[in-house]
Amino acid sequence: MYETVTFNGGVHKSEEIKELIEDLGGFILQESIQQMELVLNVAIPLEDMDKIEEKSKELLGKISVAPMAGSEIAIVSPTLARHHLPHAACDISEYLREYGAKDNMIGLARGDGKGTSGITEEEKSLIEEHDLAVFALGSFENCIKEKAFLYDSIDIPVIVTGAPEIDVEDLPGADAYVGGLGRIPRRLRRGHDIRALDKLVETIEGILNDKKQEMALDAPLVPSIVVKNAIENQVREIKDVISPAPLTTQLDGVRVKLNYDKYADTVANVVVDGKKLSEIADIKKSFMYDYILVKINSESSLVEDSN
DSSP states (O other): OEEEEEEEEESTTHHHHHHHHHHTTOEEEEEEEETTEEEEEEEEEGGGHHHHHHHHHHTTOEEEEOTTTTOEEEEEESOOSTTTOOHHHHHHHHHHHTTTOEEEEEEOTBOSSTTTOBOOHHHHHHHHTSSEEEEEOOSOHHHHHHGGGGTTTOSSOEEEEOSSOOOGGGSTTOSEEEOSOOOOSSOSOSHHHHHHHHHHHHHHHHHHHHHHHHHHHTOBSSOHHHHHHHHHHHOGGGGGOOSSSSEEEETTEEEEOSOHHHHHHHHHTOEETTEEHHHHEEEEEOTTTTOEEEEEOBHHHHHHHHO
């Protein structure tokens, strides 16, 4: 079992903690350098957490648990147009990254009005490639309620945000609702805004933890971080990708930011624990830029396939 944590510290001597992570059998999920500050999202074996904490203190860094690290979250807005995009969507995205999440902002093609808004099957499929979706809606209760059809058939956990307080039972298809995050013409920097964002973080972490517990009963054959590491070591072309997080881990898979038509066979032939990746996972074309989406099979899914 692994614990996902975030290390915040200086660049100086940072190789020491990277080497320790590798020696302990851990994995670096994402690395970010801002001037002289280093941020690492890592997965560490539970029994070795004390060693990482000790090294962090030695380097005058800080270790914090990051339940969202290793997950991919969709931040969905009715549109990305200037007149309708809730400013909260941008701040939500930025805030979640501070807690280790890898998120993508998605704007629907027909969202500019409750009478004409809609969602296509392709948009739905793109959203369902993620571990969880946050639908950042607006400020009017009746509009939020009438737009429940946007997410009521989406097959991943959905959290809805908006300005008013609404009972989640009034939003069919939503797993949770967080108020205080409507459409406003300013950044979310005031006290009540931060409290609403903290509530959203708490809600997301709770849903992801519940999802991890469910997966523990029928876990993927190989942890996604092990698959990420294998692809990183065996597919040379991944080192040439300039997009952020060229290998993005999910709870049950990995998004590989290489073109499916060119590199699907290469990824399928990656060896993990003595088996080809194609034997233990589904290799699909993503709806995001024709990337490669690897979804790792569980024991029960293999039994179903054999039957």
